[in-house]
Each structure stands twice: as structure tokens, then as C-alpha cells.
Amino acid sequence: MVVIEPLSHHELLLVIVQLALLLFVARLLGEAFSLMGQPAVVGELFAGVLLGPSFLGVVTPAVYESLFAVSESQFHLLEIISWIGLIMLLVVTGLETDIDLIINKGRTAVVLSLGGIVVPFATGFTLGWFLPVEFIGAPDQRVVFSLFMATAMSISAIPVIAKVLIELEVIQRDIGQLILAAGMIDDTIGWVLLATVAGLARTGVVEFGSAVTTVLSVVVFLGIAFTVGRRIVAETIRWVDNAVGSDAALLSTLMVFALAAGAITQYMGLEAILGAFVVGVLVGQVKRFNYQVRRSFETMALSVFAPLFFAIAGLRMDVVALADPAVLTVGVAVFAIACFGKFGGIMGSSRLAGLSRWEGITIGGGMNARGAMEIIVATIGLGLGILTTSMYSIIVAVAIATSLMAPAIMRWSIPKIEMGDAERKRLEREEYLQESFVNNLTRVLLPTRGTVDTQYAARLIGPLFRPLQTDLDLLYIDDSDASTADGVRGWFGERLLNRGGSDSRATEQSESAERAFTELEERLGEQASPMRQLVVNAPGSVADTILENVDVGYDMVVVGERTLGTDPDGPLFSETIDRVVQETPCPTMVVSTSESVKRDPGQIDEPIRRILLPTVGTQSSRHAAEVAFTIAAEENALVEVAHVVARSGSSDQFVDSPDLTNEVDVGDRIVDRDAELGRQLGAKIVTTVTVSDKPGVELVDIADRNGADVIVMGTNTRPISQRAFFGPNVEYVINNASCPVAVLSSV
Template sequence: MLIPLDEHQLLVFWTQLLVLVSVARLFGGLMRRINLPSVIGQLAAGIIVGPSIFGRVWPAGFEWFLPEEEISSGALLAVSWLGVALLLVTAGFETDLGLIRSLGRAAALVTGFSLVVPLIGGLLVGVALPDSFLGDEADRTVFALFVAAALAVSALAVIAKILSELGLMRRDFGQITVAAGMANDVIGWVMLAIFASFAASGAVSVRVVLETVLGLAAFLALAMTVGQRLVDRALRWVRRDGANIAGAMTVVVVTMLVYGVATQALGIEAVLGAFVAGVVLHRSRFGQPEVLHHIESLTTSLLAPIFFATAGMRVDLGLLDSEALRWVGIVLAVAIGAKFAGAFVGARLAGQSPRAAVALGAGLNARGALEIVIASVGLSLGVFSETAYTVIVIVPVVTSVFAAVSLRMVVRGWRGSADEQERLDREKALSQNLVVKSSRILLPSRGGPASISAAQLVQFAWPKEAPATLVSVVDGGERPDISVLEAVLNERVVDHRSVSGSSAAAEITAESRLGYGVIAVGVATRHEGQLYSPMVDEILLNATIPVVIVRRARDLERPLPAAFSRVVVPVTGTRSSSAAQEVAFSIADQLGTEVVLTHVLNRKTFVPRVLKRRTSDLDPSEVVAKELMDIATLRAVEAGVWPRTLIPSSANVPMALVGVAKDEDCDLVVLGAQLRSVDGRPFLGHTVETVLEQCDANVAVVALPRRS
């Protein structure tokens, strides 16, 4: 039976939320202004409105604000635990298991040493701490394990925040720091699950270890297999008609609750289930990036501040007598020194430079939500006394400040190696692209030579980390042979789908709404009354993402065209022209292809004299053309390509481009187009359609979707 809060209890509850959110957000914002994690300010806010300050300055007011009634405390703690559950979902979203695996030896050594060394130090401290730090009837061994876990792990969220604010996330050492932080989080939650089981049973036993480990292993196995498939199906279903933020949010919340219920039923904290739910949701390719933004907004603006402020309210600095303060210093020294030493040794063994090893030791000292959760669980299970809880919560506050300040000092003036800087510049350029990105590629195919040419262009132009989905178009029940396409795309992750030929365009368009970045389709002969084929025309009309049309070179007898040696790229100054340049520059960067940037001066077009520079005697159209070519050339050089430029004149721009392609003996022309609909058919522009019709070389058209 539900027992409602009375009017006074509701007033107190809403007042608690108002005060905690306001003060936590205020102090969190102040911390960010001085480049420190907001969690520090939120914890400080809780300490201020808790017994440490508010309770001593105005005891009567504090007693009204935080009464000892169980139902009032339960309501506030329920909100705070919901906050930490959503916080852990976002942490799971940021956990990239593939990154941990890819960094291999370096990540493993740094992770191992940065955990083992402080874990040993924490065990020694836990054994040495006085009995007053233990909860009522707490087992000393379980207590020492909780202390060790709290001192050993790092906080991924705080690490990521510090690295992001300093612009170090994609640095080599930054990637290792993130990978080690992820592994710290995963191992930390597993340790918490096992140690909490010890606390619940009252002692350390082999039976409890086996039950917890086997139960956790079974849960993880089911969560990552059956659970992953169910989450994928749910996210795919809610996205069947396009973006659906509300539906995806429902899937996220339900997944979090299901996983939380499962882990709590196993005797493991529900927050571990929330973390695993975040990992599973992040692994789904049908997710919508906007969902994470909405969850983060809700969590960071309301629920997480309540959790951290509530955690701070449970700190009572008045419990720290001279002996306790001495132990605070010892605990902090062990926490910082052991974590730094472990990370430094692991980094040096992995072949990192001394400076990178120091940066890793500094960065991995950041602690936050996980340590506070460990302290909160320890307090709720009776493992920690109020004094021990206060000491443990002080650790993430001090160590996060240490990590932010020391890391900023270490990296000052350090840009890394030339190779690292080149990689960072390429990644920055890729993130700013319109079309050539790391998102999934959709490649429909009937198995013919045209789709093979499209696959080859995709393989050379898109980064290898961009996965692809091959969609086999089945006509008459006979599946096409796509083995050649699979061989062309052998360096990237490829999955497969099949669609019926009669409904291919509709199914492909629907599939493209499920998180893809581009559709690449090969075309051959033109059909009467259509641009190329009924399927391609319908895809172009209904696509909401860019479509790359690849028309295979004429009179080509081999299945695969030769690797592109020279590419002509018309330059017009439009977004679609920039997208075409991205494709051409990416191919050139990978293959060493010569790029010929071309702008045809249309002598039929009148350019107003107002555009003419006063200091130049050139025709205004030539001035504009030169400026466009300078911009395109600069983009090419930034992409690592040194192009040639041509500015011919003609009254027939399309045929002039066809002539340039022939005179330059190019084997690829890449054009940009803005999709339009004319009389119910897609229209790419007179120039593009003429080049597609008349040019003998391979032609690729990067068509941006119609504007709504």
C-alpha cells in the first residue's frame, strides 16, 4: 500500500530539491569557471548545506530541512539514486570496449599497474585504520577491501571532462588514459559487486565469491548477447520512420531499469546494471546521438547534482578529530602516490615517454562518481562509519583537483610527435566534413559491375573505421553474387541485408534512416524517362542523407576499374561542390591520385562590375574563379593533397567539363549536386546530368539531400 507524504513532508521534500539543485549548480558552475570538474563544487555544496556547516550554524533550521524521519530521507535518496543510475548510463555510453581492446599492450599495462599498486596500498591502509572507522559489526577484511576499491579506481567521467576541456582527448596518451579509465570503471564496478556481496553475507567466503562472479558472468553474457539483440530491435523499431527521440529515450530508460532490476536481484548494486545498460545502448548502431545529449542534459542539470550534493550532505567534517585528520593525510598520500606510481611504471613498461608516463599518472588520479558510490554503498551496508565515509568522500575532491592542475602543468608546451600532430589534424578535418565521415555506409547491389565500382570508390574515399552494410537486391528469388564487393571492402567491418527487388527502394530508404551517413549506389545504363533506374530515382527522391552515385566508365571490360590515377573535380563554391572535393581529396590522400581542380568560366553569364576588385584589371568572373580555386586549393593542401588548377572558358559548361576529362585523360570525375524534384523525378542539374551522359570516364556524383 502506498503511503503518501503529508503536506509538511511534501514542503520539506520540495525545499530540499530546490536548495540542493540551486546550490549544487551554483558551486558546480564556479568550479568549471576555474577549469575544475563540476562534481567538486556539487560535493562542496552538499557539505555546506549538510551537518558540517548548515547544521552547526543553524541547528534548528537544519533539523527542519533534514528531519530524521525515514520517509523523508527515503524520498530524497530515491531521487539521488535515480540520478546516479542515469549518470552511470551516460558513463556506459562513453565506454568504448573496442578502444580498450585496440590499444592492447599499452592500455593493459597502464590499467593493470594503475589498479594493482593502489589496490595493495588501499588494503594496507584499510588494515591499519582504527576501529572507529569501521561500521557496526563490519568485518575488517570486507572493510579493507572497500577502502582498497575506493582508492584504486579512477573516474572515467572526470577524466574525460578534464581531457576534453584541455583539448587532449585525441592525444596518444589521452587515448590510453581514457582506455585505462574505462577499464578502471568496469573493474571497479565488478569489485563493488563482489565486495558488496561480502558485506551482505557478513564475511569473505569462496561460496560468495563464486556465486557473485558466476551470477555476474551470466548477467554480462546475457546482457551482451540476448540483451544486445533485443535493444537493437527496439531501437530499430522506434526509428523505422526516422528520428524518434521520445521512443529512443523510452528504450534507454526501460533498458536501464531492466538491467538494474536484474543486478539488484542478483545481490549486486543496481547501478552496475545501469552502467552495463549504457554500454549495450552505446554498442547499438541504431542509436540516436541526440538521445545521449538529452540524457546528459537531464542528468547534469538536475539529477546528478542532487546525487553528489546528497553525498556531500552525508559528510560531517565535525567528526574529523586530530587523529582522523592525520588519517585523511595518509589516505590521500596513498591514493595519489600509489595511483601515480602504478600508472607511471605501467606506461614506461609499455614504451611511453617519461612525459607521457607522468601525464598518465596525473590524469588517472582523477576520481569521482564511482568512488562516491563505493563510499555510499559502504555506508548503507554498515561497512563504513560516518567518519570513514567522510574520509573516503574527501579523496575524490582532492585527487580531482590534483589531476586537473598537474595535468595542465605537464602538457604545457608539449604538442607530441610529428606523426601524432598529423593524425590529429586529419581527425579534425574529418570531423568537419559534410560527407566523408566515420558513420556507416549503405551500399545496395544487384551484384553487377556498377556496384563494384561504387564499392571501390567507397573503399578508397571513406576511412577504414567506417563500417558498411551491403544490401543485396533479390530479383526473382535469386540472390546476387556479392563476393567481389566483399573482397573490395575487406579492410572494413561489413554486414549484410537482403531486400526484394519489387520493394527495394522503399526498404533501402527506410534502412538509411537507421543511423547511416551516406548511400553509395552504382548505376549503368539510363532508363527511358528516368535519371538512371526506378530504384535509384526513388532513393534520390526520398533520401534524407547524402547519396553518392557512381557511374562506371564506358567500355571497361574488367570487373574492377584501375585504381584512380587522375581525378577532375569541378569547383563552384557550393556545399555540394565542397562535398565532392572531400571525396576526391580523400581518394588522392590514400592512393596518391592527381587532383585537377577545374572551374569553367561561363561566358554567357554576366557578372556585375561591383564584384570587380578595384586593384585588379581582371574580368570580375576571373577574379571570382581565382578566389574559388584558391579556397579549394587551400582545402586540398590541408588534406595533404597538392592539386593542379584549370580555369577554361566556354559557352557550354557541361561539355567543357567533358572535354577537360578527355584532354586530361582522367579516370574519374567527381561532381557535387543539390537534389531537387522536377515533375516527380530527381533533378541533379543540367551540368551534372550532361556529364553523366556524355563523359566516358568513371563519374561520381555526391548528391546532398533535398532541403525540407
């Protein structure tokens, strides 16, 4: 058995100092460039140039040689960190990528990518054919050299482009997504070209089989990733969140997937960054990986690992080697032809794609960045003997220079691109979804015993969660030995009877649970995410059992419950529900059905055509509005947004009524704001603002008069007399409405 020697003390010390210095200078220059109105990526790339042979190697050669003029094995340690940063940056890019938008704009992206490949390839091949022979590694293989130059000129740097788009805050705009889509197609074609040219360099003949294998590998990998892989990623993240429930576990899972997929694509000869990008796309579509977790990953990637990657890429550039007049002349020619080919191809294809001049300039400026991808190509060319050291330095210089150009061009041109109504509405909707109450509900608990109220609760939330990827858990509690003093009667309906034997009781429990689950699943309908069925034997407090389950990380609890009566001093619901509403750490939605539904359970399945949404402009009302609008959009129902201005009653007929003009104006603004949200979510809206001495009575009258099928209300509970208190108007509506009422209690 061979024992691998660990890093020596000096090797470990050196790599730590290198990383500390690179990160410090990269972040320092990144912040400096940001203060000057330039993207930080420019400063991060420039940091490597300053610490490389071009500056530090000239100013203080001894310091440079002791730090960075090291052996290949020592420098490989930096490259490993660089690749981790590159992988993380591609994951961030995937998380920010809107696949639906790219599919919608697929034709445009393909046209742009072809323009960005064909013209640069032709100009690059011509350049290689006429370059002096001293720049060719193998003078007898000019065709191979020309093909390699064509490939190098065709490549784009997705990591650089992505970082710039993120920093300019345009990655989610149509133009940003178009650049990413076209860039990914460009790079895929570039990998095929590189495989072909590399095969030609090794054998002296074109390996068409290698090129075909590469294309098939890309197709197979993407096909498996977006079918089987999508399900594996989603199920794994849900399992990790259920079993561990920490952000750290989710972040670790993401990196494991990214590294594993990167290993697969690297093994297939497709580069690790393709696997990392695809994982980012897949994870970004899983709702459990919410906005907060995503931001944590992006913060670490963009503040530590991405700056190191760009600084190490800049470290490779040697400006001194370009001081030779002949090398400088060729370098200028290569740079000019590289820019002309990419810009010319993109500008021409952008017109064919129906894009504006400024859109063409922006896309051309972005895709003109070569970055680390061209550095990788240059490294492969040098290793295969295709390039001389001088040509290698020229290509690296072009990669850095074009990457430095891209941010300036895009910053100048993007503000000149007009945003259309469709794009503006899409961005507004995405901004809303990030802060949305309903959209950020990842786990919901529905305790059940199959009562009419619980069945209607399932009927109501079915369309609420149907278009979402919300995980819904159905909790059946066997309370056979529970005391009736716990208030179970009001919530669960009839109690299970213990018929004397444990086997019969277990059978009865199983049958009752199965029956309850079946009824609820029929009312819930088809959901985007699978539902879990949980059965708990809880002979003690049912409320304690529910609260214990809620503590594992649910975002909302939904319960079905009829009121106990109209006693203003007594509890509105049973003690079980009262405790759950008061003590649960997350919002609770209580759904109370009407007497007519109790008499005729068949009404549960009737369509919801009209929803009454009382609102007072609070956050609780806003959350209830999201619930109502989401249900309405799915059910094609009409939502009546109502605000009742409370008027102080007076029995003195000689007292003038108070002027409530200002209050009515405020009410108009409240309902208009909620109505705008409803239209944004695709619901049909009408608004009502009235004045009444008794707002609760007025709301019940509105529901009866206009034929509301359900009332959705939001409220904040307040403890009073040892019970949950929803407010007089809400409690009046719950007790007196002739239709079901859903009350969303915010924490």
C-alpha cells in the same frame, strides 16, 4: 492483496523541494566555478557540502533539519535520483569511449591500473593495521578492517573522472582514454576486492569462492555483451529508428538498455554502473545513434541528473564531525596516505609504461579521485559494522577532497602534455567524422529494376558503404500497369509484361525482384550492415512511390539512369528521375553509365583505378569529394582533383587575354583543400588546375586523356523550364563523357 500506500503529501513535497534546491545550488556553483576556470563538477560537489550538516546544518539548523535531516526512507528517494544520474553519467562515459584506442593501449592501461591498485592497497592495509582501535567497528577483526581500508584506498571514481574529462574536453584524447581504461580496470579489481572483504566480514573467513565468482561474472557479462549484446543493441536501435524514426524513441531505447543492463550487473553483484557503461559503449558504435541524438542525451545527463548526483554525494559529508582533534589527525593521515599511495603507484607504473612525467601526474591526479565509489564502499563498511561513524566520516571526507583535487591537478598538468602527430591526426579525423557527409549517412535507398545503370550504381556505392555501418535498402517497384508516359522506360529499362493471370504476374514479379536483388547484392559486395529488400506494387506513378518511401527518413537516394539526349531544353533524365531529384528532401546521387558499359555489362565488375573529381569549392563539391575519396580508399584507386578556371571567350585576336592569375591561385587553394581531405581519408591524390573557355569540354578531355574510370561530381539542382537543371558544365559532362558519371545533387 496488500495495497501499497502512496507517498504522503508531505513526503512528495519534501523530495521535490530537495531536488529543486540541490539542482539550483549545484548548477549555480557549477557555473560559478566554470567562470573561475574550474570544472563545474567541483561546484556541484561543493553544493552538497554547503547544503549538508557542514554548512547549512551549522548556520540554520532548523532549515537543515526540516529539509535534509530526514528519515532513511525519505533520503532513499534522493538516492534513487542519484543512482539514475550515476547511470546516465556512465552511459555518457561509454558513448565517449573509444574501444579501439583502449584495445590499442591495453597493455599500458593494465600496467597503470596495477600500479594504481597494488601500492594503494599496501599502504591502505598498513594504515588500517596501525590505526587506533577506537576507529575500528569490530576491534577483534583488525585484519578485516585493514583489508577494508586497503580496498577503500585502491578505488577510483570513474564518474568524477569522466565528468572532469568531458568538461576539460580531453575525454577523446589519448590521455583521457588511458585514464578511463585504467580506471575501469581498477574499479573491476576493486569490486572483486570489495566482494572478498565483505564476505570475510560476514563469515570471519576469506570467501575465495565469492571472489572467483565475481571475476567469472565480469568475464561472462563482458563476453556476452560484446558479442550477442552488441548485435541485439544494434538491431534494436535500427528497428526503432525504422519503425518510429524519432530522436525521443532512440533516447528511450538507450535508457531502457542502460537500466536493464544495470539491473543485470547489479543482480550479478557487479554494480549497476558497469552495465550502464557497457551499454554506452555498445550504443556509441551504432551509426543510427548519430551525433545529434547523442548530444541530446548528454545535454540532459550533464545539465540535470549528473549535477544532482554530485550534489547528493556532497550532501553526505559532515565537516563538523571532523572537528575533533583525534578524528582530524586520523583524517589528515588517511588523506595523505590515500594520495601518496595512488600517486606513488601511478607515477611508478607510468614510467614502466613509457609515459612522460606530466602524463603520470595527470593520470595520478585523475585516478586519485575517489568520489561516490568510495562513498559506496564506506556505506557498505558502516552497514557491515567494519567502520565506526567517525571512520565513515573520514572516508567520505577523503572521497570528496580527492574529487575536488582531481580537476585542479588535471587542468594544471594536461596543457603540459605534448600532442603527438598520430594523436593529432586521430583527433582531426574524429572531428571530421562528426561533421562528415558520408559518415553521417545512416539510411540510403537504392530503387532498382536490375538495369545496367542501377547495377553500376550498386558497384559504385559498394565500396562507399562497405567500411561504414550504413543501412542500405533495395527498393523494387512493380509498375506493370503504369503508363509509359510516366517516363519509366528511360529509368527501368524494359517493362514487365502482364501475361494475363494474377498468379503468373505475381510469380513473374517475384522472380524479377529476386533476380534484380541478386544482381545488386553481387555488385554491392559484403556490407557492414544488413541490406533490406523492399518490393512495392505501384501501378501508378513510380516517382510518387519513390518519394513516399523517401519520406520515412532516408539520408540519400541513389538511382541509376542514362540520359535521354543532348537537347538543352529537354529533360536530362526521365520524368521519374527528374521529379525525384527535384522533390526528394534528401541528397540524390544519379549514376549514368556509358554506351560501352551498356554494350558490355561485364565492364561493371572491372576495378576502379582512377576517379576524376571536378571541384569548385562549394559544399556540394565537398560532399562529392567525400564520396570519391571513400571509394578510392577502399578500391586503392587514384583520385584526380580538377578545377577548371572559366575564361571568357573572344573572337577578337587584338584583344588581350584577361589576367586570371588570381582565379588560378583560388583554384589551387580549392584543390589543395580537397586533396588534404583525401589524404586524411587514405586516398591517393593528384591535382589539376587548368584554364578553358569551355570547362565542361575540358573536364571530358581530362577524363579521356588520363583514362578515368568514373567521374564523381557535386552540384546543386535548380528548377528551370519545369525540369531539374544541374548546370551547363555538369550536364555537358554527363552527356559526353565516355566513362560513367555520378552526380551528387545536394538539397
